[in-house]
Amino acid sequence: MTSNSPAASRSSTAVQNLDPSDWAAFRAQGHAMLDDMCDHIEGLTTGPVWRAQPTAAKARFEADLPLEPTDLAACHEIFKANVLPYGGGNAHPGFMGWVQGAGTPVGMLAEMLSAGLNANLGGRDHMPIAVERQVVRWTREMFGFPPQATGLFVTGASQANFLAVLIARQRALGPSARNAGVAASGVQLTAYASSAAHGCIARALDMAGLGVDCLRRIAVDQDHRMDLAALRAAIAQDRGAGFTPFLIVGTAGTVDVGAIDDLHGLADIAADQDLSFHVDGALGALAVLSKDLAPRVAGIERCDTLAFDFHKWGQVPYDAGFLLVRDGALHRQTFASDAAYLSRAQRGMAAGDWWPCDYGPDLSRGFRALKTWFTLKTYGANALGASMARNCALAQRLAAGIAAEPELTLAAPVALNIVCFHYGDGRFDPRIVADLQEAGVVAPSLTHIDGRSAIRSAIVNHRTRPSDVDALVVETLKFGRVASREVVEVTPA
Numbered sequence: 001m002t003s004n005s006p007a008a009s010r011s012s013t014a015v016q017n018l019d020p021s022d023w024a025a026f027r028a029q030g031h032a033m034l035d036d037m038c039d040h041i042e043g044l045t046t047g048p049v050w051r052a053q054p055t056a057a058k059a060r061f062e063a064d065l066p067l068e069p070t071d072l073a074a075c076h077e078i079f080k081a082n083v084l085p086y087g088g089g090n091a092h093p094g095f096m097g098w099v100q101g102a103g104t105p106v107g108m109l110a111e112m113l114s115a116g117l118n119a120n121l122g123g124r125d126h127m128p129i130a131v132e133r134q135v136v137r138w139t140r141e142m143f144g145f146p147p148q149a150t151g152l153f154v155t156g157a158s159q160a161n162f163l164a165v166l167i168a169r170q171r172a173l174g175p176s177a178r179n180a181g182v183a184a185s186g187v188q189l190t191a192y193a194s195s196a197a198h199g200c201i202a203r204a205l206d207m208a209g210l211g212v213d214c215l216r217r218i219a220v221d222q223d224h225r226m227d228l229a230a231l232r233a234a235i236a237q238d239r240g241a242g243f244t245p246f247l248i249v250g251t252a253g254t255v256d257v258g259a260i261d262d263l264h265g266l267a268d269i270a271a272d273q274d275l276s277f278h279v280d281g282a283l284g285a286l287a288v289l290s291k292d293l294a295p296r297v298a299g300i301e302r303c304d305t306l307a308f309d310f311h312k313w314g315q316v317p318y319d320a321g322f323l324l325v326r327d328g329a330l331h332r333q334t335f336a337s338d339a340a341y342l343s344r345a346q347r348g349m350a351a352g353d354w355w356p357c358d359y360g361p362d363l364s365r366g367f368r369a370l371k372t373w374f375t376l377k378t379y380g381a382n383a384l385g386a387s388m389a390r391n392c393a394l395a396q397r398l399a400a401g402i403a404a405e406p407e408l409t410l411a412a413p414v415a416l417n418i419v420c421f422h423y424g425d426g427r428f429d430p431r432i433v434a435d436l437q438e439a440g441v442v443a444p445s446l447t448h449i450d451g452r453s454a455i456r457s458a459i460v461n462h463r464t465r466p467s468d469v470d471a472l473v474v475e476t477l478k479f480g481r482v483a484s485r486e487v488v489e490v491t492p493a
Contacts, residue, residue, distance in 0.1 A: 029072050034112075036076075040084060041091065041105055044463065048440025050089040057082040089443055093463035096472065097437070097445035099255070099283050099312055099418075102461040107317040110374035114367040121153075121365040123342070123355025132369035133354060138376060139324055142288055144301035150328035152359045153368040156321035157282030158200035160307030163323050163334075163360055165191070165204040165247065167305055168276035170334040171327075172246035178334075182209045190238045192216045193249035194226035196256060198280055201249050223413055224259035226250065228269065235273055247276045252297050252308075253284025256447050256456070257411075258418035260284060263299025270304075281308040282321075284416055290385030293392060296416065313388050315462055316375050320368045323360075332358050387462040391417040394459050398469040407477060411454040420447060420454045423480035429453040435479040442472045 020026035060082045090100040119128040136151035154160050169177060173185050182189075189210055193201050195217045202212045216234045219227045235245045248270045250261040263279065270277035279285065279300055285308035287293035288300065300306065304327065310320040325331040336358035345351050357363045376384075395417045402408040402421045411420040423432055430453050433446045447456040457472060 026072070029076065032073075033076055036080060036084075037108060038105065041108070044092050047085075047092075049092040049094040049443040050437055050440055051086050052438065053086045057086060090461070091463075092443075093461055093465055094440075094442040094468050094471070095461055096457040096459055096464070096468075097443045099253075099458045099460055101309075101312045101315045101318075102463055103311075103317040104315050104375065104379070104462075106378045107315065107371045107375050110371035111317050113374075114370045117367065117370075119367045121367055121369070122357040122363040123352065124349050125352035126349070128367050128370065129352060129354065129356070131367075131373050132356065135369045135372050135376070139322065142381070143285075143306060143324060145324060145326055148328045149324060149326050150331045150359055151322060151324045152331075152356060153365070153372075154321040154323055154360060154362075155319045156311070157280060157307040157309050158198075158203070158321075160321050160323035161198075161200050161249075161278070161280055162204040162207055164278045164305035164307055164325075165201075165208045165210075167325060167331060167334045168247040168278060169208055169210065171276055171330055172244065175333065187244045188214070188242070189246045190214050190216055190243045191247040191249060192218055192231055192234060192245070194218050194220050194224075194251060194254070194261060196220050196224050196226075196254040196259060197249060197251050198255045198282065201280065220259070223415070224254060224257050226261045226266065228262060228265045231266075231269060235269075235275075245273060245275055247278060250277065250279045250303070252279055252281035252287070252300055253416055253418075255283065256418070256449060257413070257420055258283060258416035258458075259413075260296055260415055263297065263302070265299075267299050267302035276305070277303045278305045279303040279307070281306055283312060283418075286310075286313045286384070287388060287416070289381045290389045292389045293385070293416070310372050310375070312460060313391075314372070314375065314384060315387070316368075316372050320372050325359075335359055335361065388417070391459045391461075391464065394464060394466065394469050395419050395457075397466060398457060398459070398472065401470060401473040405473060405477060407480060408473070411449045411452070417459045419457045419459070420449055421457075422452070422454055423476055424484065426452045426454065428480055428483040429455050431483050432476055432479045435482075436472075436475055439475065439479075441475055442468055444472060 060078060089095045091102045117128070119126065121128055121132060123129070132153065139151050140149050154163065169189070172189060173182065173187065177185060191205060191214055193215060202215050205215050206212050216238070218231045218234060221227050238245050248266055250263050250266040252260050252263065267277055281300065284297060285300060285306060287297050306324040308322055310316040310322060311318045314320070342357065343350060356365060395414050398419045399410060399414045402410055402419070407424060409422050411422055422429060430446055433444055433455055437443045444455050444457045447454050455476065459469070
């Protein structure tokens with residue numbers, strides 16, 4: 001920064017460091033901020049799911065760069081007045097819009113501890129690395145993976161899916177792909193996923209240098225699961241045309257309707273064809289923690305790589321995505337690289353036999369493992385699994401409520417915790433969803449199934465109650481009838 005830049009024109013009374021000069025006052029303010037957040041979470045049910053952001057509140061965050069200090073208490077007041085009331089709503093029990101976890105008070109406190117420690121989880125010899133390794137071991141245990149399996153915290157399942165594509169590419173092309181590039185191999189790789197797979201799969205292939213066109217989108221059956229016969233035919237056709245199939249991507253909980261592919265069937269095909277088998281389990285993978293739900297994701301233990309999010313059904317605060325890899329050696333070969341500034345040592349701070357930077361692209365990494373460790377340790381895996389089972393029971397309750405109303409129809413089978421439905425012929429669904437969100441009682445989202453708009457309720461929140469799903473039926477009927485009546489009133493005689 002040059003001396004004549006605006007930000008360089010600072011007060012001549014610069015402090016020696018950024019710690020508070022009055023620790024007692026700082027503690028008091030910190031306790032007040034913590035109390036406010038506890039009050040907010042405790043009182044979620046008393047407010048709306050979502051509020052539109054006022055113009056004045058948005059204007060607060062269009063100001064110029066502050067050059068001089070502002071009192072912490074004043075900053076906190078700005079947050080309370082202009083940010084806290086206008087969040088995305090996913091902590092509220094009436095939020096059913098997208099597959100987003102609700103977080104927990106325990107996770108909030110763990111995030112505070114992590115921020116205070118300010119650990120960089122790229123590598124080196126410090127206890128936060130041991131905490132992450134503990135969660136990796138627990139995750140291996142959850143999914144029945146072997147001891148040589150490795151894992152890594154990432155931002156979310158989109159990033160985990162991308163890293164899984166790179167690992168599968170490494171398996172298919174070998175080390176030369178990292179040096180000479182994909183084009184030098186002279187091989188045209190092809191991957192396979194259902195037509196209902198998340199859009200991040202195509203993006204992952206794009207970012208891996210393979211191109212979106214290498215993805216074969218396989219048709220789904222009446223239950224929205226990948227058609228295995230169609231998959232086998234597509235692989236055979238590609239081999240006959242000179243392509244090199246390398247990857248099958250199964251889905252444990254599709255983004256639209258929560259369908260789960262036949263994972264055992266996909267694993268069999270992958271083994272028969274010598275392809276990598278990856279599962280995108282962003283939504284449903286953690287169903288393994290529930291004895292009632294685990295059979296629905298049977299076969300997930302056979303995949304080579306698995307992407308999922310602790311910040312969805314695991315209720316860990318954002319963000320806490322995870323990648324689990326069966327072949328730990330292949331995982332390391334895909335990402336590790338030598339650099340002088342990453343030299344290892346037998347002792348001292350640069351010791352340690354496991355550096356996460358060898359297993360992904362990030363050298364600077366936050367301590368996501370701590371809030372996950374606290375969540376698993378404090379609540380226990382059984383409690384998390386029971387919460388997921390309750391969500392699925394609520395989805396069945398909602399489906400039954402829809403079936404009981406002649407004006408409502410299900411748009412897809414209910415496989416897990418997502419319920420998609422129509423009001424009438426579906427033409428009012430977009431308006432109804434917007435009306436519901438603005439009313440703030442309960443908030444679903446909009447999707448499209450078989451070319452038609454549909455109201456989509458994703459029940460992920462551990463706070464959601466039977467009264468919330470019942471309210472969705474009641475409020476949908478109310479807004480749907482208003483929309484229908486208005487159309488009748490403006491129709492010429």
